[in-house]
Structures are given as C-alpha cells and as structure tokens.
Amino acid sequence: MTDNVYTSDVTVDSATPSQLAESIRLREERIADNIDELVGRVHPKVLATRAVNRAKSTVIEEESGSVKPEAIALGVGSVLGVAALIVGLSGRGKRG
Structure with a gap:
C-alpha cells in the first residue's frame, strides 16, 4: 500500500x-x-587506511613503486637534525 x-x-x-x-x-x-x-x-579502520594511503603516496612513486628522493632527503635531514639537537643539548648540560 x-x-x-x-x-x-x-x-x-x-x-x-x-x-x-x-x-x-x-x-x-x-x-x-x-x-x-x-x-x-569516520570508522577508525577507514581513517587509518586513508592515512596510510596518504602517507604512502607522499613517500612512494606511484608509477615505479620506488621511494621518492625528496622523501629520502627529508628523512635523512630529520635524523641529522635530531642527532644535532641531542648532541647540542648533551654538551650544554656538561658546561654548567
């Protein structure tokens, strides 16, 4: 009806x-x-998958599947920056 x-x-x-x-x-x-x-x-699994895919597309070349050179440079620069910060802070504590 x-x-x-x-x-x-x-x-x-x-x-x-x-x-x-x-x-x-x-x-x-x-x-x-x-x-x-x-x-x-807004389901957590969907959000996590979307974030992982976004991160992968930032770091990995879509066509070749290889890591983007700028991503490698950013990673190396970040590691060196953190290492320099740790060394700088550890040296500062010994001076006082």
Missing part, C-alpha cells in the same frame, strides 16, 4: 494520511542511509 510519494511532492494540506506516512518513511530511509555512510567514513 505504498504510494511512492517523495517529500517534495507532498504538502501537509493536500496529502492523505497514507501519503504522509509514506513520505515520512522515505525520509527516514534517506536519513538512515546518510548516517550509515557517515559512520562508514
């Missing part, structure tokens, strides 16, 4: 009770579908 009425086709003044009920049911279905989609987008 569905009239396949969409909410934009029905006004409260002109609709029958069954049309209003069908309109409400269809709206609830759309809202439930939207909520399911949003929950899927």
